[in-house]
Amino acid sequence: MKKIYIREEYCIGCRLCEIYCQVKHSKSKKIIKAFKEELVDIIPRVLVEEIGYNSFAIQCRHCADAPCVDACISGAMKKNKNTGVVTCDEDKCIGCWSCIMVCPYGVIRRNVSDKKIVSKCDLCEDEDIPVCVKNCPNEALIFKEIDEKIQVTR
């Protein structure tokens, strides 16, 4: 299953990935309109963590055995057996935030801009590559299938 991986030695901390994620999940899907006219705060699903000059972007890992799916009390969080993508059905989500508490990567975000729910990476299922990967100016984000049982060393 292709997932998004970060090469932190090339992440420059510009946060363009966050911006394009916000555009993708906006109503208008147009960058200027989304930021200037849409009243609702759009939550980016990818987050750039920084310490000193080190930075990296992290988002949902779509875990094989996802703790968020187990923790979900309303059945909103589901892992698609075929694509492997873990998605949150926003109509069923009741904002109990149990998934946020159990996520070992801390990549599920609280979303109180409209209803009280959660937001997390959905691998941009209707795009050929996720918009964060496509728009990273330094190609730090890659979209690849990697056998995670083998440690990748560079």
Added chain:
Amino acid sequence: MALKLNQSEFEIERDPEKCISCQVCVRQCSNDVHDFDSDNDTIFSDDSSCVGCHRCESLCPTGALRIKERETQFKTNYNWSAGHLQNIYRQADAGGVMLTAMGSDKPYPIYWDHILFNASQVTNPSIDPLREPMEIKTFIGKKSDRLEFETNNASGKNSFKLKSKLSPQLELSTPIIFSAMSYGSISFNACKSLARASQEFGTYYNTGEGGLHKDLYKYAGNTIVQVASGRFGVDIDYLKKGAAIEIKIGQGAKPGIGGHLPGEKVTKDISNTRMIPEGTDAISPAPHHDIYSIEDLSQLIYALKEATEWTKPVGVKVSAVHNIAPIASGIVRAGADFVSIDGLRGGTGAAPQVIRDNIGIPIELAIASVDERLREEGIRHRASILAAGSIRSSSDIIKAIALGADAVYIGTAALIAMGCHLCQKCYTGKCNWGIATQDPYLTKRLNPDIGTRRLLNLLRAWSLEVKEILGGTGINAIESLRGNREHLRGIDLSDRELSILGIKHAGEAW
């Protein structure tokens, strides 16, 4: 200080309709030009610190920024231009030597732009490089005076075997080599991109004065190692690893003086590579202190050949100065396998502005006179000529070769391919593109994968264009173009200039 005699060179135009206050510009500017005001959710830009590197404009997701040169409005004065006034203000402030970087930007005549190339018409038909073989492979090194063959008729068939021993050669798949840029003046990622691109394309890059970093040993087969006046990083392993050795006497941007890497930029990695203590200034003296005559140079050349068991070409790099022709002749007679000539507009990481802009001569004139002199003396074959100093396009390459060069060095062009915007502030170490800096926050910005790819693209594109131009004039091998002045015509040049270049004026025929 309160009295600002120095005006800022650039102004930043931000379109408020397009700016979404995403703060990418704020994060990416190493000169802290942009600042986010959280009270009213806008970004304020301080023009005075802007160096015109365009990093913010290039990354802005909505294209809201435009960097413009800001004309300082003095009373019109052709003699006392704004540049002169600014320099005096700065020197009156600080009392130091004015530094600058990259090649000279002064409006001296650019001879490349006054030379035109030929094409075939009725006779000697054009060749289509996509349909027929076009040879641009180039060999750098000493060519033999004569070749002897063994003939063997014993088995009844005529067979020939080469008897003469050839001098060591560098084989280039294209007549373009990456110029000397030291690790220290540019970042490791930049060096790595140059090394990888040379290996993948089949050409070479030059270590410059910075020594050879151990992580680049795997590209050693494509590395020309430089022995400069400071002898940084020079030991027997360094000499043996390189594919060729270049003794650096001078460079085009600062003829007559040596190099200077400030102690702040001498990190642990650079200290190891250059073999100097961490934090000390890396000063290359002006002369090699063991070369005070042409005989000393000859001695060093042969010492290096002995040390490397005569397996590698050993050459010499000089700046193009007034008497470049006899100097080159002397160097060839001293035993050099190649002579690199760096012209007036050569680039650098740091040099005093007065020296960069006023010392040396343009490379076009230098190559022409050197090639002419060596041919007259009958020693042209004993060394290859490498031309450096602002090769900006494939047409410059063609013209350089037609004037007599064997191959060209590209420095500035390679950096531009990797993202450089020629803001001329390399000496500050704050290069926003991750090229001329050692700051770990900034060096991340040059991803060697991307750098290598762009350099390969540049080499590929220029090589194809060279082939196209050659094909257009009915030539199918770059050998046939070398020194072939008949394919060039000057335009808007004086008789004297035409004579020095050795070319006719456009409109004149044979």
Added chain:
Amino acid sequence: MKAKNNTIKENKIIDYMIIGNSAAGLAAAEGIRKLDKDRRIVIFTEEEHFNYSKPLITYYLAGKADIDKIYFKDEKFYQDNDLEVKTKTRVEDINADNLMIRAENGDEYKFGKLLIASGGKPIIPKIKTSGTGLNQSGKSIGFIDSTNYKKIDGIFTLTTLDDAIKIKKYIKKNEIENISILGGGLIGLKSAEAFLELGININIIELADRILAATFDREASSIIENAIEDRNSKIYKNNTIEEIYVKNGKINGFRLKDSEETSCNLLVIAIGVSPNIDFVDPGKIKTGRGIIVDDHMQTSYHLLKRQPLLPVYLILWIMTAKR
């Protein structure tokens, strides 16, 4: 979700039988399927609804969730995991010696392994009543307890979807403007949240000196108490209902321990749950406050039993069990 195909094909031995179609039962079914892809798994539930997420019933009550959207696992889950469900089938008795259960309608089923995941049922305290119209002869019964509380209109518990549906209908039909909740624990407060969302004022009557006494410390409890009291509601602490007034078979009001009297048309009793194990014979399978189990959750008769626990603990339990 509507109940579908009660697909008990023929009365062969059911390899894995699970009593209870909610979080625990379904988690167990999914876990069993990971290890055993072939044998039959049959789930019995006394409810008529397919399955639903218990925490969402108050959202349904508040009008925030559609009844179509509160399923916990969808039909595909049952198909993919090859599970059979028997709805509206309350288990009445476990015949441990013969590895058989008997349903309320008399049907008997044999099992290979049995998992009791029947959850909890609400505790109804014994409260004195007075007034009219409680039994056919019009005389007062004198008290309510778990056996007869349903005979009085307007007294509800809230642990199942059916409860929520009934309450919702009752509110609509009777134009209720305020509701009293006996019990300031998690269930009581979740129902309070739903009623406040509907714009109805509430009274909470709590035995301890603060609400959520079993879950939070004093400071946390007071934060929530303040939030509730800010919304036109009243919390009675250190108090309980001593007598319920009934009129014509409907609740009319009640008297508190401190003698204060209040009128009331709808009372929700939410003082806690106890394990839903009426069908377990303590002679064969040891029980105490729940079913007594060993480290492998096996009963004294080596059947499988899960303790009914509050939702929070259930989530953590499922996670650890599945590993």
